Amino acid sequence: MDYQSFFADRIAQLKAEGRYRVFADLERQAGRFPDARQHVGGAQQRPVTIWCSNDYLGMGQHPAVLAAMQEAIQRTGAGAGGTRNISGTTHYHVLLERELVALHGKEAALLFTSGYVANEAALSCLASSLPNCIVFSDALNHASMIQGIRHSGAEKKIFRHNDIAHLEQLLAEADPARPKLVAFESVYSMDGDIAPIGDILDLCERYGALSYLDEVHAVGLYGVEGAGVAQRDGVMHRVDVVQGTMGKAFGLMGGYIAASATLADFIRSHASGFIFTTSLPPALTAGALASVRILRSDEGRALRARHQERAERLRAQLRAARLPLIEAPSHIVPVLVGDAARCKQASDLLLERHAIYVQPINYPTVPRGTERLRLTPTPLHDDAAMDRLVAALTDIWGALELKQAA
Numbered sequence: 001m002d003y004q005s006f007f008a009d010r011i012a013q014l015k016a017e018g019r020y021r022v023f024a025d026l027e028r029q030a031g032r033f034p035d036a037r038q039h040v041g042g043a044q045q046r047p048v049t050i051w052c053s054n055d056y057l058g059m060g061q062h063p064a065v066l067a068a069m070q071e072a073i074q075r076t077g078a079g080a081g082g083t084r085n086i087s088g089t090t091h092y093h094v095l096l097e098r099e100l101v102a103l104h105g106k107e108a109a110l111l112f113t114s115g116y117v118a119n120e121a122a123l124s125c126l127a128s129s130l131p132n133c134i135v136f137s138d139a140l141n142h143a144s145m146i147q148g149i150r151h152s153g154a155e156k157k158i159f160r161h162n163d164i165a166h167l168e169q170l171l172a173e174a175d176p177a178r179p180k181l182v183a184f185e186s187v188y189s190m191d192g193d194i195a196p197i198g199d200i201l202d203l204c205e206r207y208g209a210l211s212y213l214d215e216v217h218a219v220g221l222y223g224v225e226g227a228g229v230a231q232r233d234g235v236m237h238r239v240d241v242v243q244g245t246m247g248k249a250f251g252l253m254g255g256y257i258a259a260s261a262t263l264a265d266f267i268r269s270h271a272s273g274f275i276f277t278t279s280l281p282p283a284l285t286a287g288a289l290a291s292v293r294i295l296r297s298d299e300g301r302a303l304r305a306r307h308q309e310r311a312e313r314l315r316a317q318l319r320a321a322r323l324p325l326i327e328a329p330s331h332i333v334p335v336l337v338g339d340a341a342r343c344k345q346a347s348d349l350l351l352e353r354h355a356i357y358v359q360p361i362n363y364p365t366v367p368r369g370t371e372r373l374r375l376t377p378t379p380l381h382d383d384a385a386m387d388r389l390v391a392a393l394t395d396i397w398g399a400l401e402l403k404q405a406a
Contacts, residue, residue: 018341019362026050026357033061033380038357048355049385051375056221056331057295057303058380059251064294065287072286080279084111084268088279096289100258103219103227103292104242108264111256111285113277115216115245116144118255121273122243123148123183123212129270130154130179136170136209138162138184138195145183145214154181161188164199171207180209186229187217190366190374192328197230201238212241220249221304221331226295246284250291254280306379307331310386314377317390322404323397326372333375334361335393337402343371346396354392 014020025039026048034050059065072092082088093111100109112118123145127135135149135156149156157174159167167182174180182204184195197213204211215228223231228244230236241263246254257267268274294300311331318325318335326334337343343360350356350373358373366372373393377386397404 018339018344024048024351024357024359028060030066031061031063033058034378034385036357038351038355046355048351048357049388050357051377051381051389052358052373053376053378054217054248055251056249056376056378057251057307058378059220059249059291059295062251062291062294065251065290068290069283069287072283076282078283079281082279083275083277084279085275090279090282090285092282092285092289093279096285096292097256099289099292100244100256103225103296104231104244104258105227105236106242106258106264107261109256109258110264110268110274111254111280112274113254113280115214115243115247115255117273117277118243118245118257119144119214120148120151121271122241122257122267123181124151124273125267125271126210126212126241127152127154127181129266130181133179133181134174136167136180136182140188140191141183141185142189142214142216145185149183162193162195164196164203167200168203168207171203171209174207176208180204180207181212182209183212183214185214185217186222187215187330187332189217189332190334190361190372191326192330192332192334194229194329197233197239198235201235204240205238210240211238212243213239214243216243216245216248216255217330217332219244220291220295220300221307224301226292226300226304246288246291250288250295252284252288252291254284254288303379307377310377310379310381313383314375314381314386314389317386318393319405321390321394322406323390323393324403324405331376333377334372335375337371337373338369340368340371342400342402343373345400346373346402349396349399350392353395354388356389356392 027037036050037045038048080088097109127133133154135154139158140161157170218228220226222229230239241259243257246252314333324336340362347360361374362371
C-alpha cells in the first residue's frame with residue numbers, strides 16, 4: 001500500500017469539502033484578554049480579538065491564578081514527577097480534590113489530565129466493570145463520552161437528544177436486573193441548549209440506573225458557587241457522578257469526576273486512563289485551586305452575572321442585525337452558516353478584514369448542513385468589542401451573500 005498517498009488523498013478531500021482545519025498562531029497577552037496577537041509568518045504580528053475561547057470568564061488571566069501558579073513553580077518546580085501512584089500526588093492535587101468535593105457536595109473527587117481523559121477513562125471503566133451493563137447515551141454527547149462507552153464494550157442505547165420519553169422507553173424495555181448507566185451533559189457546547197436534568201434523574205431513580213453528568217461547559221458558570229446546572233437546579237445531590245474540567249470556565253487544564261467515596265476509589269483503582277498517565281503539574285493544580293476558590297466566592301457570583309448579561313446582550317444585537325442566531329438558553333451563542341466551505345470563508349474574512357478570530361465549526365463536530373460560528377462572549381468583552389463584532393459579521397454576511405434571519 002502507498003501509505004503517504006492514502007494520507008495525502010484524505011487531506012485533499014478535507015480541503016475540497018472546506019473542512020480542513022487551520023490553526024491560528026495566537027499569543028495571548030496576560031491581563032489583556034480577549035485581546036491577543038496573531039503571528040502571521042516570520043516576525044510579523046497583528047492584534048486580534050478572540051471571540052471563541054472556552055476560557056469563558058477570563059480566569060486564565062486572573063492575577064490571583066497567575067500568582068498561585070508562579071508560587072507553586074517556585075516552591076515545587078515544574079513537573080509532578082510521575083503518575084499519581086508513583087510520586088505524582090503533590091499536596092496541591094490533594095487540596096484541589098478537596099475543594100472539588102466541597103464545590104459539588106460529594107464524598108470524593110478524582111483529577112485527570114483533561115476532561116476528555118476523565119470521560120473516556122471513567123465511562124470505559126464503569127461500563128466495562130459493571131456486569132452485563134447497558135449504557136444509555138444522549139445522541140449529542142461529546143466525543144470523549146462516546147469513546148469511553150465504545151471502549152467499554154458494553155451494550156449501548158442512544159436516546160434522542162434531551163428526549164425524556166425516548167429515554168424512558170429504552171429503560172423500560174431493558175431487563176430490570178441488569179446494571180444501567182445513563183450518560184448525558186448539562187450544557188451542550190455546540191447548540192448551547194441545556195438538559196432537563198431533574199427529569200433524567202427521576203428516570204434513573206425509577207429504573208435503578210447510575211447517572212453520569214458531564215458539566216464541563218457549566219462548572220464555574222451556573223449555580224450559587226459555580227458547581228454547574230445541577231447545583232442551579234437544586235439536584236446535585238441526586239447525581240451519582242458529576243464530571244467537570246479545569247480547561248474552560250476555570251481557565252486552565254485538567255479534568256475530574258466527583259462522586260461517592262467508594263465509586264471514586266473504584267475508578268482510582270481500576271481506570272487505566274488515570275493509573276498510567278503522568279500527573280498534572282503542580283503549578284496547574286495550584287492555579288486551578290485558586291480559580292475554583294474565586295468562583296465559589298462573591299467575586300465569582302459577580303462574574304457569572306456579568307457573563308450572562310454579556311451573552312444576552314450579544315444575542316439581542318444579533319437578532320436586531322438579522323443574523324441567523326441559533327437560539328439557546330446558555331452562554332453559548334452560535335450563528336448558523338450551513339455550509340462548510342462558506343463557514344471557513346466567513347471565519348477567514350473576519351480575521352483578515354476585521355482582526356476578529358472565530359474558528360469555524362464544521363462536520364463532524366456538528367451535523368452537515370449546520371456548520372456555524374460559535375461565539376463565546378465573556379465578562380471581558382465590552383460593548384465596543386461587541387459592536388465591532390456585530391458590524392463585522394454584518395459585513396461578512398453581505399460579502400458572502402449568506403442567508404439572514406427572517
